[in-house]
Amino acid sequence: MFDIERWTELGQSLSKHKLRTGLTAFGVSWGIFMLVLLLGMGKGLERGTMALFQDTALNSVWINGGKTSLSYKGLTPGRTVSLEIDDVAWLGNLPGVESVGPTKLLDKGYVMRYGKNTGAFQINGISAVNADIQKLSLLSGRQINQLDERESRKVAIIGARVNDVLMKNQLNPVGKTIFVGETPFTVIGVYNKALGEQSPNRVYIPYATLRQVFDPAPTVNMIALTVSSGYRWTDIKPDAIRLLSRRHRFDPNDSSALEIYDISDEVKKVESLMSGIRLFMIIVGTGTLMAGCVGVSNTMLVTVKERTREFGIRKAIGASSADILFMVLHETLVITLAAGYVGLVAGVGLIELISRAGIESDYFRDPQVDLSVAVSALGVLVLAGLIAGYLPARQAVRVSPIEALRHE
Amino acid sequence: MLGKHPERAKSLQETQTEPLKKQHLAIDALEGVFEKPMIDVKTLTKAYNLGSMKVPVLKGIDLSVKVGEFVSIMGPSGSGKSTLLNVLGILDRYDDGEYILNGTLIKPLSETEAARHRNQLIGFVFQSFNLLPFKSALENVAMPLYYRKVPRKQREARARKLLERMGMDHRMDHMPSELSGGQRQRVAIARALVTDPPLILADEPTGNLDTKTSEEVMELFTEINHEGKTLVVITHDEEIAARTRRVIHLQDGQIRNF
Numbered sequence: 001m002f003d004i005e006r007w008t009e010l011g012q013s014l015s016k017h018k019l020r021t022g023l024t025a026f027g028v029s030w031g032i033f034m035l036v037l038l039l040g041m042g043k044g045l046e047r048g049t050m051a052l053f054q055d056t057a058l059n060s061v062w063i064n065g066g067k068t069s070l071s072y073k074g075l076t077p078g079r080t081v082s083l084e085i086d087d088v089a090w091l092g093n094l095p096g097v098e099s100v101g102p103t104k105l106l107d108k109g110y111v112m113r114y115g116k117n118t119g120a121f122q123i124n125g126i127s128a129v130n131a132d133i134q135k136l137s138l139l140s141g142r143q144i145n146q147l148d149e150r151e152s153r154k155v156a157i158i159g160a161r162v163n164d165v166l167m168k169n170q171l172n173p174v175g176k177t178i179f180v181g182e183t184p185f186t187v188i189g190v191y192n193k194a195l196g197e198q199s200p201n202r203v204y205i206p207y208a209t210l211r212q213v214f215d216p217a218p219t220v221n222m223i224a225l226t227v228s229s230g231y232r233w234t235d236i237k238p239d240a241i242r243l244l245s246r247r248h249r250f251d252p253n254d255s256s257a258l259e260i261y262d263i264s265d266e267v268k269k270v271e272s273l274m275s276g277i278r279l280f281m282i283i284v285g286t287g288t289l290m291a292g293c294v295g296v297s298n299t300m301l302v303t304v305k306e307r308t309r310e311f312g313i314r315k316a317i318g319a320s321s322a323d324i325l326f327m328v329l330h331e332t333l334v335i336t337l338a339a340g341y342v343g344l345v346a347g348v349g350l351i352e353l354i355s356r357a358g359i360e361s362d363y364f365r366d367p368q369v370d371l372s373v374a375v376s377a378l379g380v381l382v383l384a385g386l387i388a389g390y391l392p393a394r395q396a397v398r399v400s401p402i403e404a405l406r407h408e
Numbered sequence: 409m410l411g412k413h414p415e416r417a418k419s420l421q422e423t424q425t426e427p428l429k430k431q432h433l434a435i436d437a438l439e440g441v442f443e444k445p446m447i448d449v450k451t452l453t454k455a456y457n458l459g460s461m462k463v464p465v466l467k468g469i470d471l472s473v474k475v476g477e478f479v480s481i482m483g484p485s486g487s488g489k490s491t492l493l494n495v496l497g498i499l500d501r502y503d504d505g506e507y508i509l510n511g512t513l514i515k516p517l518s519e520t521e522a523a524r525h526r527n528q529l530i531g532f533v534f535q536s537f538n539l540l541p542f543k544s545a546l547e548n549v550a551m552p553l554y555y556r557k558v559p560r561k562q563r564e565a566r567a568r569k570l571l572e573r574m575g576m577d578h579r580m581d582h583m584p585s586e587l588s589g590g591q592r593q594r595v596a597i598a599r600a601l602v603t604d605p606p607l608i609l610a611d612e613p614t615g616n617l618d619t620k621t622s623e624e625v626m627e628l629f630t631e632i633n634h635e636g637k638t639l640v641v642i643t644h645d646e647e648i649a650a651r652t653r654r655v656i657h658l659q660d661g662q663i664r665n666f
């Protein structure tokens with residue numbers, strides 16, 4: 001099919017009609033460019049949102065004590081349910097619970113000192129299990145482990161901000177000793193991100209140590225548990241609620257007695273939001289594509305109509321209808337493919353640039369383009385152009401050459 | 409064939425003398441080419457559809473033009489001259505009757521065959537030139553050869569030769585918009601000749617030209633005719649008609665006399 005004569009003729013026809021060629025090309029390029037951008041941004045949104053969960057075990061559940069809203073066995077509503085360390089052990093015995101641990105955040109800040117530097121920070125007691133669930137992302141050092149917990153060691157993971165204030169951002173604070181009041185703690189790690197914190201300015205220590213040094217009360221703020229594989233939280237939930245309702249005496253149907261935060265549920269919510277966004281993108285994308293198709297078709301329709309006289313001349317000097325149809329289709333194919341390619345490259349290039357520049361926020365990161373979708377979209381546009389070129393061209397070559405020549 | 413006769417290949421500048429013309433006629437007669445008709449039209453009719461009305465334009469044309477003839481068609485405006493020539497050039501369809509071109513019945517031709525016949529048998533010269541505006545003179549002339557699948561080099565060589573013959577050596581790369589009417593018509597004539605067709609049809613080729621240029625164009629046609637080509641030319645100009653060997657008068661869609 002490669003006929004050099006046809007290509008030179010085509011090159012001339014396109015280059016001598018720059019406006020016509022340009023308009024058609026622009027329509028296709030723009031359509032594909034916008035589509036690629038849309039798809040890429042959508043992907044970035046999806047990735048960014050999913051990344052919010054990446055530091056947390058997706059099978060984890062957080063339980064907080066709430067306030068009762070139903071009366072129960074003669075007890076009035078409005079009582080505070082405060083969870084205790086024994087609840088942790090009881091929950092650990094339930095089938096389907098993989099691991100469980102307490103968290104206790106002390107309300108007031110404690111003054112800490114390193115050398116001459118001091119600052120007040122909040123202390124959060126967790127167990128080795130929580131360290132796992134919460135996946136503090138460490139800049140250096142290690143997580144709190146079982147041994148720290150069992151022996152109530154005076155060890156601490158400090159936030160990067162804490163490091164900043166106390167140790168003037170020392171490169172390796174691990175192994176150094178800081179004082180909380182008069183109690184020395186050994187720094188075992190530095191973290192820069194943790195669930196539910198805007199900036200890393202807390203100090204994490206073992207829960208057992210916290211009780212021993214700061215607050216002997218057996219209460220906890222929150223219990224974190226993970227669900228064994230093969231189980232879902234919904235399987236375990238009734239047992240867990242029954243257990244806690246018996247221990248703290250509230251109606252098992254009292255939905256406000258406990259605040260339960262199921263990460264997998266949140267993930268599901270976000271996923272359904274995502275599928276909503278995806279649907280939205282499909283609609284907008286299809287709309288963009290259709291607008292592109294209409295644009296290309298319209299340009300093709302008009303240009304082919306405009307060329308009726310040219311077709312008449314060509315026929316008068318011996319071109320057959322097939323010659324002319326082939327010429328129109330060939331031109332359309334070349335313009336739309338080339339323009340589509342340009343749009344594709346521009347779109348992918350821009351997305352790549354955004355991705356490289358590291359533009360990201362809580363809900364957006366690392367945008368990427370699904371090439372197969374973009375290429376199919378291009379295919380649709382090319383097809384639209386071909387059909388919109390073919391139909392009027394067939395109409396134009398059907399009439400006698402003299403009629404075509406009369407066309408203005 | 410006749411066209412290959414060395415004496416016929418004389419350039420445009422050389423004026424034809426009467427004895428020479430007679431000599432051609434003698435040769436033509438000798439080879440008996442006048443016997444074979446190039447165009448054979450019998451009771452041909454054509455009507456235009458104007459809305460629901462049918463307006464008859466050609467009302468039974470009988471016409472025979474032999475190979476090598478030079479014929480002019482005259483007649484009042486609206487008498488159907490262009491319509492007839494378009495039918496002869498297979499640019500338009502006719503309704504009834506018969507049109508045999510060079511031995512082929514034209515009516516049942518498929519579109520592809522019609523295109524082939526237009527390309528191989530006919531060179532058409534329009535009053536309004538009908539050049540492609542985005543192609544240079546040379547490219548316009550070479551165009552019919554493109555549809556004959558002649559390679560580019562050969563196309564351009566042949567087109568160049570014809571333009572030279574038309575005295576257009578220095579205008580080959582000009583666009584039609586950069587040419588005068590006479591120059592455009594020369595390009596159009598060169599294009600009609602480029603495939604070396606046996607039949608040249610021209611619809612008022614001098615209609616847009618001044619007297620001097622018209623003279624030159626007719627000179628050219630006479631010369632082409634002497635090369636053995638059959639010519640049918642529509643004209644309003646008695647003087648120009650007088651230069652042809654036969655004048656056909658058309659009136660109200662019918663041929664009045666020969």
Ligand SMILES: Nc1ncnc2c1ncn2[C@@H]1O[C@H](COP(=O)(O)OP(=O)(O)OP(=O)(O)O)[C@@H](O)[C@H]1O
Nearest residue numbers: 456457458463465484485486487488489490491492
């Ligand atoms: N496309 C058309 N549709 C309808 N009627 C037409 C069409 N073309 C020509 N006619 C009519 O057919 C008749 C003959 O037209 P034609 O062009 O053949 O005349 P002509 O002899 O060439 O005239 P002129 O000397 O003015 O060029 C005219 O009455 C004209 O109005």
Ligand SMILES: [Mg+2]
Nearest residue numbers: 489490491611
């Ligand atoms: Mg006319």
